[in-house]
Amino acid sequence: MIYAINYDLKKQGQDYSGLYEAIKTTGAWWHYLGSTWLVDTPLDASQIVQRLSPHVDGNDRLLVIQMGNDRQGLLPREAWDWITQHE
Secondary structure (H helix, E strand, O other): OEEEEEEEOOOOOOOOHHHHHHHHOOOEEEEEEOOEEEEEOOOOHHHHHHHHHHHOOOOOEEEEEEOOOOOOOOOOHHHHHHHHHOO
């Protein structure tokens, strides 16, 4: 299942490398937009948030949404290919 992980990281200069590594270990991933990752994972949204929460500050924002079939955007061809491959 593909989930979109979206965040707004408030603390400039903070080392968020732990967050990025935690996202990468969630499953196959694609990262082309600055604060959005797509992950193909057997985990559900709650499990993803639980895995990522230790790597963000209390004032950061995090949103995990399961992707559906009604989607559209202005992305490069390789992004749409990745999405189609992981459906």
